[in-house]
Amino acid sequence: MIAPVIILGFLGLLFGVGLYIASRVFRVSVDTRIERVERALPGSNCGACGLAGCHGLAKAIVHGSAEVTACIPGGERVAHLVADIMGVEAKVVEKKVAILRCQGREVADRFIYEGILTCQAASLVHGGPKECRFGCIGFGDCARACPFDALHMVNGFPEVDEGRCVSCGKCVAACPKGLFELVTLSKLVHVRCVSTDAGKAVRKVCRVGCIACRRCEAVCEFDAVRIENNLAVFDYEKCTSCGMCVKECPTGTIMDYRQSRKDLGLWPVKAVTGD
């Protein structure tokens, strides 16, 4: 009874002292700024910066391999905090939000899917149970992936809460159909369809899909819309968000976010000062 206690106690003591001595011998001085930068970062370890968590980014910033503005979810506020610690000036960061490139809420099912209820699994079975091969499957992989509670399933269809979205890109990675895209907040008009099927085929399964009628292309004064592969595609460099195509679109595929962003107080985008 007493022997194991003595043996383990003795070994524990021996190893403890040994490790203490070793930690003294092999001491490495760590830059204290790493810890301070890490504390300024949001700490959600979302990985939007492309590094392994907030600690990784803090290290990269201090070692100079990442910009002080590299934290996308943290945005302006964190960029300034980090810039203060690092003693440099933060450059302007333009806020982005995730846009869902589908609004096919009422697309019917092709077959009854009885597998695992995730979009990832469902999409492996003939591209998912929905009639539209391109559109939202609606099992909410994106909502589960969102670490900021900015994506909710409303009646089986995801809705982006733009007030909460910090454009970390988790939903972009989670959606097996690739329906999410990160677009700057100042762009207000978006095509909400990715179907490259011919107009007739789209019309058959979805009331709000792009039928490639080319009316947006004709009405755009800035040459910012093009029909490519039966789908309206925006050139955001040229688009001024004037909204002419929104009025012209017969299916309502092109959507204007102006009013909803006004309501949320996200638009007009406030001027960001660099210092």
Next chain:
Amino acid sequence: MRSYILLFISIALVNNFILAKFLGLCPFIGVSKRRKQAVGMGLAVIFVMTMASAASWAVYRFLLAPTGHNIFYVLLGDGRPVSDFDFTFLNTIVFILVIAVLVQLVEMFLMKVIPPLYESLGIYLPLITTNCAVLGVALLNIKDFGAVHGLAESFAKTVLQGFGGGVGFLIVIFLMSGIRERLDQMEVPPALRGAPMAFICAGLMALAFMGFAGMGQ
């Protein structure tokens, strides 16, 4: 001499820890994505396995086993039978302790001396602590050579077995990382991309290594 060479080949190839005994699969899959990392991990495992073999052998021989060298027997033994000093039931827990301490030591050492290797090993270095291959080799040593009478012979064989096990680990993880680097260039069906394909390759490699079965011991 012949028995030592046979022992080395046997533990490195025939009874390979990963592909024949299926121990240490976590780092095998986790760190075999890049060749450089794989070699780093393999070298770390060789080092830890060799050290752990030596340390666990010493602890076993002088503290736990009921032999004439047991410290407790030597100090308190007078007249009592040696079998009273059998603490081998503590083997597992003591070996875990020894290995954990060793890994801590290696980690500190690498952080100070070879920071790039420390960075690239990342989370996998602490994971050697829970690498069952290391505990496996310590327990296997006791089973195989714990009862060998000569202290020198027992120690030499133990350390050789630990070293050979590490070398076997390095060989296999290096081969695997080469395969996986090639796999990255290939067009793998989406359902099999990543870990599933790696598992299939590991299975095929295990089949190939089964070809050594029956050679030596």
